Amino acid sequence: MSRPNIQLDQNGRLRHFLTVEGLSRDILTEILDTAESFASVTERKIKKVPLLRGKTIANLFFEASTRTRTTFELAAKRLSADVMNINISASSSSKGESLLDMLRNLEAMHCDMFVVRHGDSGAAHYIASNVADHVSVINAGDGRHAHPTQAMLDMFTIRRHKPDFSQLKVAIVGDIYHSRVARSQIHALNTLCVHEVRVIGPKTLIPKGIEQLGVHVYHDVEQGIKDVDVIIMLRLQRERMHGAFIPSEQEYYKLYGLNEARLKIAKPDVIVMHPGPINRGVEMDSSVADGPHSVILEQVSNGIAVRMAAMSLAMSGVQHDNQGGESS
Amino acid sequence: MMRTRIEGGRVIDPANNIDAELDVYLADGQIVAVGDAPESFSVDQVITAENKLVCPGLIDLSARLGEPGSEHQATIATETRAAVSSGITTVVCPPDTDPVIDSAAVAEMIRRHSAAAGLSRVLPLGALTSALEGKQLSEMMTLLSAGVVSLSNANQPIESSLVMQRAMEYAATQNITLFITPVDAALSEGCMHEGALSTRLGLPGIPESAETAALARDLVLVEQTGVSAHFCRLTCAKSVDMIARAQQDGLAVTADVSAHHLFLTDIDIREYDSHCHVLPPLRSERDRDALRQGIRDGIITAICSDHTPHEEDAKAAPFASTLPGMSALETMMPLSLRLANDGVADLSTIISCLSAGPANILNLPYGSLSVGATADVCIIDPQFSWMVDTDTLLSAAHNSAFLGWEMFGRATHTFIKGHLVYSMEH
16 A cells, blocks of 8 residues: 655655655755755854744654754754754653643644654654644654664765765674664665665674565674675663673673774775764774774764754755645 | 344354354244244244344454443443444453452442443453462452353463463363463563564564463463363464364364454554554464464354454554554454455354354353354344444444444344344434
8 A cells, every 4th residue: 555655745855854764865865965065064164054044943852862962953053943952751741741732832832843852663753643734853763763864974974985875885783673773774775775784793683574674684793794895883782781682791792893803804995883872892992983994973073964954855845835735 | 022033134053054044033032943933923023134144143252341440431331332233242351450350349340330231241251360460369269150251361471380370270170261362471572563564663573472482381281280271362373373283182272363363464553553553463464364274274263352442542652652452343243254255264154253153162152043042143234334433433442443444244133132232223
């Protein structure tokens, strides 16, 4: 059964950014190209553009996050929007207000965009299917499902180093099971037509049926990173030890940690990425994290430009939609 | 008392191997004849059933009715009204009410309220363990004398194999058939079938082993204790195989399945449709097909609704935060008829799964049109087309995954003990 993609308006333009899945290569490329134009803005002395002047953006964070929230806030401010940060775990949900009631209240305050992070997979979809027509929703991470702006900033970073996606072999290493970042990266890499996507980890951290998303599964890191152009290391949450996913950080590092010796198995010009924050000595050695192949800090600065691109494109989709509605 | 002739219908009475156009005569609350009229039978009312099915009143082995504890969502009165409109004359309700049916008082209250409603007969299941906590055995015999028809821990797992073994030993001593939903607690922390789709949606999965590991343990204990056990809500292909093997080995085990597990799969969850959030979860297409095969092969002998009414708010949240279960009383029969239509099994097998099958599991004196049997009868118009929506559902709850589906089949008349309790015209 074909249903309209909730992320697109009638003209096929981005209106919500909830997941990379289901978006075309053209849209992803448009996000990357737009981000490229903003990247120069963020390097200027006066870092603002007036694209979203007069717009109000609410950052709804149901899950704690400093880095992601800060880059969204900066991105919104550089687009000249007004930003509200709402930390919901300390706000109304503890008073028993339902999610829908909260959305209605924020809509009544004439918010134009919600940037949402939530612990439940599908929360951003749920919010997007329940907001007023003029409101656009950006997913800043929902459960284990998706983190599309993180994936796009990773694509942006990869493209700046390796412009031709079609030649690339990319390995994602670590806790795929709990990772919304990995899921979004897999969709983005495949939509952008990379040569091969590999995921590497013990069976406990590789979710069932992941092959159907278009990846090759490796359990041996040295086989998995052989000749790859990009290595993406995922963060290992400390609490995973208690869930019996792995025996210990030490053993994990021994089997899957990235060190200089292992790095030599990959292509000589391999780049190493990590969505942060890094557990040094667990996912990777400091010498790799701070070494010449690492692009981890670039990822952070690229985050602002990519989020500016996602926000401005989604908002122009909504405006386009509304204007179309008025003239008809 | 009203003496009734139901004439010209296609009588399907699987308990007596009848599928033929015959008249049915009811008097004094009993079936008095099928075929020719008894001598000197004077008729008070004649019901014409041409082009309709005349069947034993349907028996639903699992429907939650809102009482006690969720009266704001549904009541015995509202839900048994929905039941009779679908030909269901007997409803078995699981013990996971609030408070739990672990005392005679709660069981008696349910029977009292259903008698007052005067519609479907409501037969409660008693809790197998106190508060369904899986620790202390409930007072099984006291509950049975208060009117529960069997004992069950509903969807709550009994984690301790020792408690399960003792529950079975005690039940075997008293010749009680236990109702068991096989659930391994630790493996059941997710909210949908574990597979490629749960990975894609990022929803925590419930692996097949959540059911099969528990079923394997329970079958071992059934063999050891000699208890008779009815396994509720099978969802996995593997479980059907395990039950089939246990039956071949001569164990006294039976099984049922919910109507929605015979139609829906995890794919129907699409983009987080919370109406498809049910427990046990919707599984793969292969599993669904094996459940259908289990019906055809007679391994599974009952289809139930697993009706779970919820108000709208319970489903208005991100998927994992919604309450599981669907409103299903009124879709059970038409979905079952569709199985016959689709050639999954013949109509007589399907009607058996809704009448004689469940009656045999509980050893109930209903579910057949035998002369002398209680006159629970339903007349179904199998061609009657209706759309599942909030206007057509009589249940107080509209949390159905089938909203927007066209269904064929609705009861035109429902008799309980010879009384016409529902007629479509009224």
